[in-house]
Structure formats: structure tokens, C-alpha cells
Amino acid sequence: MARRKKIYEGKAKTLYEGPEPGTIVQYFKDDATAFNAEKKAVIEGKGVLNNLLSEYFMLGLTNIGVPNHFLKRLNMREQLVRSCEIVPLEVIVRNYAAGSMAKRLGIEEGTQLPRPIVEYCYKDDKLGDPLVTEEHIAAFGWASPQDMDDILSLALRVNDFLSGVMYGVGIKLVDFKIEIGRVYEGDFQRLIVADEISPDSCRLWDIETGQKLDKDVFRRDLGSLTDAYTEVAKRLGVMPKTS
Ligand code: C5P
Structure with a gap:
């Protein structure tokens, strides 16, 4: 069942159309790549950790007035961000x-x-x-x-x-x-x-x-x-x- 429109799939994240215009859902995958994707693996739990850590750092930046795309975390794998x-x-x-x-x-x-x-x-x-x-x-x-x-x-x-x-x-x-x-x-x-x-x-x-x-x-x-x-x-x- 397709939940929403996929906009882009990168090495570690997939982007979907967000619920409001100008928003995007950023999904953190468990895929790890290095050396321009010559080395690849799936590391269980990496996506969850990066979602939480990126939220933590982006919120910290917001608190000190550094503009960034983060709007809110949706669940353990996804966050809502501003489209740019x-x-x-x-x-x-x-x-x-x-x-x-x-x-x-x-x-x-x-x-x-x-x-x-x-x-x-x-x-x-x-x-x-x-x-x-x-x-x-x-x-x-x-x-x-x-x-x-x-x-x-x-x-x-x-x-x-x-x-x-x-x-x-x-x-x-x-x-x-x-x-x-x-x-x-x-x-x-x-x-x-x-x-x-x-x-x-x-x-x-x-x-x-x-x-x-x-x-x-x-x-x-x-x-x-x-x-x-x-x-x-x-x-x-x-x-x-x-x-
Ligand atoms: O490989 P290099 O020493 O140039 O990487 C510098 C920093 O940028 C490292 O922290 C690396 O993880 C990061 N980087 C990245 N994505 C890339 C290239 C570098 O996150 N495509």
C-alpha cells in the first residue's frame, strides 16, 4: 500500500511528500555506505539512532537561532522537515x-x-x-x-x-x-x-x-x-x- 509519494531515495535516507505544502518526510534507513557506495551494509538500528541524534542537534541549533529544516520528529524513523x-x-x-x-x-x-x-x-x-x-x-x-x-x-x-x-x-x-x-x-x-x-x-x-x-x-x-x-x-x- 503506497502511503505517500516518494520524492527521492538517497544512500541513507528516503524523502516523501509531506502532509502540508512545503514539507517533506525524511525517513532514515539502516543502510550504510562508504567510499561512494563501493562498500555497503545494512546496520540494524542505525536509522533510528540517526533520526534521534539529528533531531537533537537540529533542535539545539534552533534554540540558538541557527536556521534549519527540522520541524518535528514523527516516529522513530521519520522526521518532518521543511522542503528546500x-x-x-x-x-x-x-x-x-x-x-x-x-x-x-x-x-x-x-x-x-x-x-x-x-x-x-x-x-x-x-x-x-x-x-x-x-x-x-x-x-x-x-x-x-x-x-x-x-x-x-x-x-x-x-x-x-x-x-x-x-x-x-x-x-x-x-x-x-x-x-x-x-x-x-x-x-x-x-x-x-x-x-x-x-x-x-x-x-x-x-x-x-x-x-x-x-x-x-x-x-x-x-x-x-x-x-x-x-x-x-x-x-x-x-x-x-x-x-
Ligand atoms: O572524507 P572526508 O575526510 O573528506 O570527510 C570529512 C567529513 O565529512 C567527515 O566527517 C565525513 O563523515 C563527512 N562526509 C560526509 N559525506 C560525504 C563526505 C564526507 O558526511 N559525502
Whole structure:
């Protein structure tokens, strides 16, 4: 029985038409992918954890005035979000060297960066989301210079908020990725944080032990991804009900 119209199916989420115009239902799947979907698995419970964690982070952002797409959680797998046009960029903020930047620049993973570094990748799975500069973004019209000011400001505010929240529960925010949506309000457009914020899109290391509590556990076969995400959810007091 078709409940509603599917708008888009991505690697970790499916989007359905929402109950009101301008809304979307975001369904969190248990699918995990890495290396541009070369590595795949179904991790039971991941969707539930990411739904709850993304709700927690988005509500926190709303509380400090950072505009985002989250409206409300509908159930353990779904949340209602504002419909928006996704800017075709992945916005990455790094506090410590890791992953692709550590490799690209030959910096040891874990090295603290002199200041947060913001990078942009062009969202295109076929191309493997290549790193681009603001020159490419302006020349190809993916975002205007004014948009880029707003995107930088959103990214740094999210970084301050997330770093603080994670530090409070003994976790280092190494880096993360956000996506940005464009919404129209009358004659104006506004940029908001969209997609999800979860251990799928962040690097989170335990401050004491260095233990990885994010998707690198799956990428690098370091143990149970569910255990890692559950640990993050437990520390933040965001746990699925077991009964
Ligand atoms: O792989 P890389 O080091 O560039 O990733 C930086 C950060 O962005 C990591 O936290 C990673 O989980 C996130 N990311 C993501 N989706 C991508 C690429 C990176 O969530 N497609």
C-alpha cells in the first residue's frame, strides 16, 4: 500500500511528500555506505539512532537561532522537515586533520588545525563529490558570493555549537559535513541547514581514549557501528526506548 509519494531515495535516507505544502518526510534507513557506495551494509538500528541524534542537534541549533529544516520528529524513523532547494555543495568543517584532508596534505590524523578549516565539495556521486574552490562555485553559479558569506557563517556557527555539545560529553568534534538548503519567503531567499547531522556525517573521537564513535568504524572495519552510535546517543541522553 503506497502511503505517500516518494520524492527521492538517497544512500541513507528516503524523502516523501509531506502532509502540508512545503514539507517533506525524511525517513532514515539502516543502510550504510562508504567510499561512494563501493562498500555497503545494512546496520540494524542505525536509522533510528540517526533520526534521534539529528533531531537533537537540529533542535539545539534552533534554540540558538541557527536556521534549519527540522520541524518535528514523527516516529522513530521519520522526521518532518521543511522542503528546500539543496545547494549542490557539501560543506565540510575541520578542527583536526583526518580523512581526505590528512591524506591530501600529508598531515598526521589527529593534528589540531590552527583554526577551523572550511572546505566545499561539489555534490555529484558520479564524480565522487570533488573538492572545489569558491572560484568554481561562483563561475558555475552554484551559489552567489552573498550565499557563500551566509554558508560560511552557518558552517562556523554549527561548528561552535556542535564542538561545545560534544566536548561536554567527552567527545572531540574532529570534522563534519553539512548541507545547505535554499527557502523562499516572499521576495526573499534564506539559506538554512538541511539534510542531517549525525555520526554518519561527523568524525567523533572520545577525548580520553581516542576511540572512534562515527562512520569511520564502518569505513575502516573497527567494530560495531551500532555500539559506537549508541554510545554517542547515551552520552547525550538521546536513547531509543527499548520497550
Ligand atoms: O572524507 P572526508 O575526510 O573528506 O570527510 C570529512 C567529513 O565529512 C567527515 O566527517 C565525513 O563523515 C563527512 N562526509 C560526509 N559525506 C560525504 C563526505 C564526507 O558526511 N559525502
